[in-house]
Amino acid sequence: xxxxxxxxxxxxxxxxxxxxxxxxxxxxxxxxxxxxxxxxxxxxxxxxxxxxxxxxxxxxxxxxxxxxxxxxxxxxxxxxxxxxxxxxxxxxxxxxxxxxxxxxxxxxxxxxxxxxxxxxxxxxxxxxxxxxxxxxxxxxxxxxxxxxxxxxxxxxxxxxxxxxxxxxxxxxxxxxxxxxxxxxxxxxxxxxxxxxxxxxxxxxxxxxxxxxxxxxxxxxxxxxxxxxxxxx
Amino acid sequence: xxxxxxxxxxxxxxxxxxxxxxxxxxxxxxxxxxxxxxxxxxxxxxxxxxxxxxxxxxxxxxxxxxxxxxxxxxxxxxxxxxxxxxxxxxxxxxxxxxxxxxxxxxxxxxxxxxxxxxxxxxxxxxxxxxxxxxxxxxxxxxxxxxxxxxxxxxxxxxxxxxxxxxxxxxxxxxxxxxxxxxxxxxxxxxxxxxxxxxxxxxxxxxxxxxxxxxxxxxxxxxxxxxxxxxxx
DNA sequence: CCAAAAGTGTTAAAGTTACACCCATGT
DNA sequence: ACATGGGTGTAACTTTAACACTTTTGG
Numbered sequence: 001x002x003x004x005x006x007x008x009x010x011x012x013x014x015x016x017x018x019x020x021x022x023x024x025x026x027x028x029x030x031x032x033x034x035x036x037x038x039x040x041x042x043x044x045x046x047x048x049x050x051x052x053x054x055x056x057x058x059x060x061x062x063x064x065x066x067x068x069x070x071x072x073x074x075x076x077x078x079x080x081x082x083x084x085x086x087x088x089x090x091x092x093x094x095x096x097x098x099x100x101x102x103x104x105x106x107x108x109x110x111x112x113x114x115x116x117x118x119x120x121x122x123x124x125x126x127x128x129x130x131x132x133x134x135x136x137x138x139x140x141x142x143x144x145x146x147x148x149x150x151x152x153x154x155x156x157x158x159x160x161x162x163x164x165x166x167x168x169x170x171x172x173x174x175x176x177x178x179x180x181x182x183x184x185x186x187x188x189x190x191x192x193x194x195x196x197x198x199x200x201x202x203x204x205x206x207x208x209x210x211x212x213x214x215x216x217x218x219x220x221x222x223x224x225x226x227x228x229x230x231x232x
Numbered sequence: 233x234x235x236x237x238x239x240x241x242x243x244x245x246x247x248x249x250x251x252x253x254x255x256x257x258x259x260x261x262x263x264x265x266x267x268x269x270x271x272x273x274x275x276x277x278x279x280x281x282x283x284x285x286x287x288x289x290x291x292x293x294x295x296x297x298x299x300x301x302x303x304x305x306x307x308x309x310x311x312x313x314x315x316x317x318x319x320x321x322x323x324x325x326x327x328x329x330x331x332x333x334x335x336x337x338x339x340x341x342x343x344x345x346x347x348x349x350x351x352x353x354x355x356x357x358x359x360x361x362x363x364x365x366x367x368x369x370x371x372x373x374x375x376x377x378x379x380x381x382x383x384x385x386x387x388x389x390x391x392x393x394x395x396x397x398x399x400x401x402x403x404x405x406x407x408x409x410x411x412x413x414x415x416x417x418x419x420x421x422x423x424x425x426x427x428x429x430x431x432x433x434x435x436x437x438x439x440x441x442x443x444x445x446x447x448x449x450x451x452x453x454x455x456x457x458x459x460x461x462x463x464x
Numbered sequence: 465c466c467a468a469a470a471g472t473g474t475t476a477a478a479g480t481t482a483c484a485c486c487c488a489t490g491t
Numbered sequence: 492a493c494a495t496g497g498g499t500g501t502a503a504c505t506t507t508a509a510c511a512c513t514t515t516t517g518g
Contacts, residue, residue: 108287
């Protein structure tokens with residue numbers, strides 16, 4: 001090991017890209033920080049995350065973060081990528097913020113990012129300490145702290161890739177009962193392509209793990225859509 | 233950020249899984265450490281890697297490590313995954329080794345692993361400092377330091393996945409001139425399946441980026457195989 | 465002439481894509 | 492009755508998988 005590595009220990013944090021789907025569009029859960037920094041500063045929004053605790057595995061930290069901001073207990077998590085550029089912490093606003101939060105001089109933070117998928121409901125965005133959590137559509141995000149916009153973009157590309165191979169994972173984001181159109185819109189959002197309605201019905205909706213229910217939409221001004229559920 | 237995170241900064245290292253192919257089997261480049269620990273100790277072999285330097289990006293560190301052990305300048309590298317379990321450094325032999333090398337008490341090391349593919353030749357395994365580098369077949373590896381056996385396994389699975397989507401990346405591991413059988417053996421090693429000779433010839437060997445040469449094997453006791461080269 | 469590996473096409477099956485009309489409901 | 496989105500089948504095309512014999516060379 002080389003000499004100039006001695007005694008250099010960057011901070012290590014875990015940040016989570018928690019994605020959900022509201023039936024219309026893909027959403028990401030962001031933390032809005034409390035009072036330390038004026039509200040109007042653009043980078044008051046960030047991914048949920050924190051420094052790694054002593055004796056805590058990376059996956060454990062991700063699970064803990066996700067559970068604490070969403071209340072969901074065994075969420076699907078997948079480690080995605082580490083970000084360690086020294087310039088990550090170069091924005092003065094981010095530095096101010098960090099030093100406020102960590103109460104020490106910050107040289108540099110290596111972050112391990114995680115992807116998590118979940119259903120959006122009334123419980124999946126709950127205040128935690130000083131922070132409030134809110135779902136934002138991934139199209140048209142505001143500027144976020146650090147390189148978090150980049151992390152989200154990279155993670156969406158990863159989601160696209162993974163969903164191509166295991167489309168079942170998308171059910172993590174669907175409500176317990178859903179219509180064919182909702183599931184199709186999710187596939188479309190993830191892949192960025194518009195899908196043929198008939199082919200989608202044939203190829204996806206009659207997979208053995210998609211169970212049609214004897215329930216239909218209510219009070220819609222057009223033919224009511226059938227509900228389905230997912231059998232794991 | 234939580235209180236008990238304060239002042240906890242694990243070491244951060246970068247380890248590289250450098251894979252090559254000798255025409256017969258997949259190989260991984262391992263470092264054999266020098267004198268500090270008796271030769272016969274099983275975990276004298278490890279992945280090439282080191283602690284992260286101050287002001288060095290993760291990708292930079294990986295490139296530097298790979299270049300320094302193989303001499304290759306712009307190698308293909310891809311970040312693969314972070315490993316941060318506190319139990320990574322629990323083996324007493326590994327602890328002894330580390331404290332020898334780093335000259336300080338080691339609590340814990342979070343490592344970022346990288347995948348790199350390259351051609352095996354006389355220059356791609358060269359001694360560096362106290363360490364010697366050697367290619368080992370990935371089947372039948374000895375026990376390595378830390379969780380490096382696990383890292384290699386995980387990386388091979390990733391290689392399998394990536395090669396399924398972009399088979400061109402495998403050319404990084406092929407010699408400049410190669411036969412159809414060599415390329416097929418590489419595909420077989422990566423996928424773990426045996427491939428049909430005729431289908432392989434049809435589907436792979438007459439891609440536009442594979443150029444047949446007017447050269448054939450010499451002095452083989454069977455019909456001589458044609459050589460091909462890869463056009464990027 | 466024997467052993468060993470190289471080289472070469474066809475056919476069936478599966479999967480993917482393209483495409484248009486009628487249905488149910490609320491206003 | 493009309494506007495809105497829901498639901499359904501077929502045919503062309505593309506991709507993948509299965510399969511066996513002849514060629515070249517050295518010993």
